[in-house]
Amino acid sequence: MRFLGQGLACIGRRxxxxxxxxxxxxxxxxxxxxxxxQALPISAFLLTLGSFLSASLAPAEKAVGWxxxxxxxxxxxxxxxxxxxxxxxxxxxDPALEAGVVLSVLAPPVGSAAAIAVMLGLQPRLALVAxxxxxxxxxxSMPAFATxxxxxxxxxxxxxxxxxAIIIGSAAALAQAARHWRSRIRAILPDQTAAAGVxxxxxxxxGLATMSGIRTHWVTDRSAFTVFALAAVGxxxxxxxxxxxxxxxxxxxxxFTIGLVxxxxxxxxxxxxxxxxxxxxxxxxxxxxxxxxxxLPLVVKGVIGARxxxxxxxxxxxxxxNPAAVAVPPKA
Numbered sequence: 287m288r289f290l291g292q293g294l295a296c297i298g299r300r301x302x303x304x305x306x307x308x309x310x311x312x313x314x315x316x317x318x319x320x321x322x323x324q325a326l327p328i329s330a331f332l333l334t335l336g337s338f339l340s341a342s343l344a345p346a347e348k349a350v351g352w353x354x355x356x357x358x359x360x361x362x363x364x365x366x367x368x369x370x371x372x373x374x375x376x377x378x379x380d381p382a383l384e385a386g387v388v389l390s391v392l393a394p395p396v397g398s399a400a401a402i403a404v405m406l407g408l409q410p411r412l413a414l415v416a417x418x419x420x421x422x423x424x425x426x427s428m429p430a431f432a433t434x435x436x437x438x439x440x441x442x443x444x445x446x447x448x449x450x451a452i453i454i455g456s457a458a459a460l461a462q463a464a465r466h467w468r469s470r471i472r473a474i475l476p477d478q479t480a481a482a483g484v485x486x487x488x489x490x491x492x493g494l495a496t497m498s499g500i501r502t503h504w505v506t507d508r509s510a511f512t513v514f515a516l517a518a519v520g521x522x523x524x525x526x527x528x529x530x531x532x533x534x535x536x537x538x539x540x541x542f543t544i545g546l547v548x549x550x551x552x553x554x555x556x557x558x559x560x561x562x563x564x565x566x567x568x569x570x571x572x573x574x575x576x577x578x579x580x581x582l583p584l585v586v587k588g589v590i591g592a593r594x595x596x597x598x599x600x601x602x603x604x605x606x607x608n609p610a611a612v613a614v615p616p617k618a
Contacts, residue, residue, distance in 0.1 A: 291472075342462075
């Protein structure tokens with residue numbers, strides 16, 4: 287059992303690099319990608335469970351208050367889609383690409399947001415609240431916003447809501463049981479890093495499986511898919527960057543966490559919800575959106591690490607204040 291816990295902790299620590307590796311392996315080995323595709327239902331449960339466990343085992347966070355949480359949810363659920371729609375409609379892009387961009391930002395944050403927050407040293411509980419609340423609202427919010435923004439999306443809401451309820455409910459119940467019997471399973475889940483490792487396993491399955499569909503789109507129209515992939519990265523970075531800047535006054539960790547849930551969307555849920563109603567080009571864009579979700583955490587981790595090193599370096603080289611230089615001269 288201890289070996290399993292150490293393995294999960296190792297996976298959690300190296301999560302961002304392993305996610306990129308899963309994409310590379312899926313691209314290189316088609317049978318591996320095809321096998322992972324069959325395991326996608328398991329991956330959805332694992333990454334959700336890993337997020338619950340990561341948040342429950344994380345150190346205490348400074349509460350931001352329910353008003354701020356509500357404001358963040360409004361931004362992620364309403365602000366990002368409206369801003370994205372306003373920009374892409376003004377650019378007069380290909381209708382399929384426009385629909386893909388809008389559909390991708392209508393999706394809730396990724397179910398693994400809390401685990402990714404742990405890997406990046408951010409606020410997993412804040413990420414979990416945003417992801418959980420907006421995922422539960424997705425069966426109603428996604429088709430409503432899609433209709434308002436002119437995206438054709440036929441969603442079987444009862445089926446989607448039931449499926450989400452099963453995944454989230456079972457993961458929450460298991461995470462609560464793990465927290466209750468914490469002393470008995472400490473060897474398996476020694477810390478929040480090991481909990482994040484559970485989610486990383488689920489995300490690696492997604493990465494492997496995604497490359498099966500991406501390979502098909504790449505072979506069909508390489509130049510078009512390249513544009514879609516670049517657009518997906520740009521939308522992810524733009525939404526995350528704007529979100530981080532808007533909430534910068536809340537502190538770096540809170541701001542970057544909101545940026546994380548702003549840009550990293552559960553596009554596989556949007557894909558599944560839309561079913562067969564999507565044009566092939568829109569489906570290709572939605573598939574491309576998985577690439578930045580899995581690849582950018584490695585880049586963001588590097589940026590956050592560089593920022594932390596810069597702050598430490600500036601702190602060490604800060605000149606000490608000489609009391610004699612600022613002393614008030616005696617009165618004559």
